[in-house]
Amino acid sequence: MAVELGDAQRRLGELIERVNRDHTEIEIVSGSASAVLMSKAEYDALVETSYLLSSPANARRLMSALQSVRETATRRNDPSRAP
Structure with missing residues (x-):
């Protein structure tokens, strides 16, 4: 799953819950750069x-x-x- 930076900022709490619950990663995209959100x-x-x-x-x-x-x-x- 990929999410634009602005959307990720608005939904950060929800996304953190999702990666912990579903044991998945979420790519956060900002222009040509990206990062990955995953559980600790x-x-x-x-x-x-x-x-x-x-x-x-x-x-x-x-x-x-x-x-x-x-x-x-x-x-x-x-x-x-x-x-």
């Missing part, structure tokens, strides 16, 4: 994810762990593996 929780998660993935070694460990969890979940849900 979403921002914190984005910053943390960026930090965790900033080290290639840490990113590999996280991706490996995620793949392991996915494989375990797939095996648990595989009907051909039923006793």
